[in-house]
Amino acid sequence: MRLYSMYFICKNNIEIIRNFKLDTLSNGTGQINRVKGWTDIIISLNKLANVPGIKKYSEKLYESVPVMVRERDGFDLSIDVGGKVESARKELLCSISTIIDMYEQMGLAQSTDTGFDIRLPQFYSIKDFSNCIKDLEFIINQCPFLNVPDGEIKFKSADVGSFWITFFVVGTAASQILFNFSKLVDAAVKIQSHIVTVKQQEEQFRSMQQKNELTSDLIDAFRKVNKSLVVSAVHELEPGLGSLEDGEEVDKVGRSIEKLADWMNKGLKIYSTIDAPKEVRDLFPPQEEQLLLNDDVIKLIEQKEKK
Structure with missing residues (x-):
């Protein structure tokens, strides 16, 4: 994969990974972490898995979530497991940022022309x-x-x-x-x-x-x-x-x-x-992406599309 392709994928998915947060809640026995919108994260992880050097971090974040809840859009995790998810998220975010920064510091980034x-x-x-x-x-x-x-x-x-x-x-x-x-x-x-x-x-x-x-x-x-x-x-x-x-x-x-x-x-x-206004980005139909992470991703995305 060439550098622009890597930059394009990273640039279009970094905000989703950056904004992925675990809420900390109290229950009767202590604290838990609550995850919402996991399906959207899965879709971004699948796209990022196309990027050499980032696939392993995408897989790490995906696999940090227990198997029994991976097919849900929202779920609760123990504080220990939530900490592993957050650690994997930070590693992935750092890798994405490195590729974006390198491309832009080389002076290769697109201007804001529509x-x-x-x-x-x-x-x-x-x-x-x-x-x-x-x-x-x-x-x-x-x-x-x-x-x-x-x-x-x-x-x-x-x-x-x-x-x-x-x-x-x-x-x-x-x-x-x-x-x-x-x-x-x-x-x-x-x-x-x-x-x-x-x-x-x-x-x-x-x-x-x-x-x-x-x-x-x-x-x-x-x-x-x-x-x-x-x-x-x-x-x-x-x-x-x-x-x-x-x-x-x-x-x-x-x-x-x-x-x-x-x-x-x-x-x-x-x-x-990449930097087009939202109203321009919304004009074009979504492009189909190859599913790379895991067979379970197919089922999860299909469930998301039916809602």
Whole structure:
């Protein structure tokens, strides 16, 4: 993992770990420590477990909580066990702070320009990398919803040695562009699985085309299904983002959504910049994270999402 990725994860989770406190209460026999909001801590620990050198401290904090209560969002601990939890929290917080301080003291930290970060997928060929950049260029420069008067998306930087690239948005329409982009991403997320399934089925039948002439009809059918999904997604955006002028604009928005969905399926992720205002951070859908700590984490997070 490259340094910016480590910094990004640490910066976005340090406040949760810093604010994790154990309340001290008295009961009939003495004092206890009470934990609240453990599920939110688990989610942050799982993200921090992606960072080399910090995973062991994330695991230590997680495992400092007794097994019988780890799946609860709130629970009571003895003072002795609570002390171990607090000690593990401080160790983790110190490690997170070290990475953040090192990155910022090197002068690498992002400025407060409003914008978004894109983490590209892992590439194994220069062709795939080139195609991804070309598709991003098309989305940013050709999508009508992102090309509005008095605003512009500009390339800012690429993190050396990693797959992170940063864009910032300028002009009086910057907030509108970010809002539109977030809705475009949301649309891509919604149809992502459908687009991928249709493309996979189309590829399967295309490989059979020479063996069976009837498969050409099926391929056409899959293409029509795919186009219908994309066009429907475009029209769902219009009431909130504005009407499109003609079929060409509908096509450009549709292709932008389809390209986003395709690359997101391959691992591309989009985030607001680290220091963006809360209203900007809230625009973008949450990104799925790989679960690294323990199988029990899956159950705990699922329980949290159902509430």
